[in-house]
Amino acid sequence: MDTWLIILIVLVVLIALLLINGLLNMRNVKALPEDEFKQDMRKVQLVDLREKEKFEHGHILGARNIPMMNLSIKMGSLRKDKPIYLYDQTGRLSIRAAKMLKKKGYTDVYMLKNGISKWTGKIKSKNK
Template sequence: MESWIIALIILAVVIIALVINAFLSMRGVNMLTETEFNQDLRKVQLIDLREKDNFEHGHILGARNIPISTFQMKKGGIRKDKPVYLYDQNGRTALRAARMLKKDGHKDINVLKQGISKWTGKIKSKNR
């Protein structure tokens, strides 16, 4: 009976440690609404993390496509002296990319909340 209590305590400690680590790894990453995200797009490095076919179907004007599948290899081309604005389809993949950039020393990292799926601004596509 005591062994399950010890196991439960260990599990709780592990969960707490994971939550704290996730919180600390996201410090310095700004989650922006569409309005906030759209304010300075001409002055930032705007990166669409979706795969090429989704990017070509429609993306935010001025975005550079670096799919998450190749992000680890290509992230070295992202400047550290300019703000980075990341987006994907729903906001989850961008958080992964933001953590990678943060580990590499980037300071001004911004993610579009809920991704492009909720974007109401202008979209550029290959068909238009």
């Protein structure tokens, strides 16, 4: 068999595995579009997973900042009986965070689809 064909087959298999892994990770959290995310924001625990500097630059009103790096330490401050809404810049950290929370017994976990980068709602910043 040609070496290039073997390399191509290996690459296709790796890409398929990555896609499957991504789909399996999504089962841990329901991604909500912005309009659904906004509906219950005042009744939930709204968590911004970005670093402090990004949070201070601009975040969704009512959000508390728990950077992803600190989530395992600070997750005890989150209530298990109240929904948790997660967001970050693009949504990737939210998937990982939801997986961590689910492993620790949190069941009602949601994320902002596409993260704050696509957010059209009000933003609060330290300067405002």
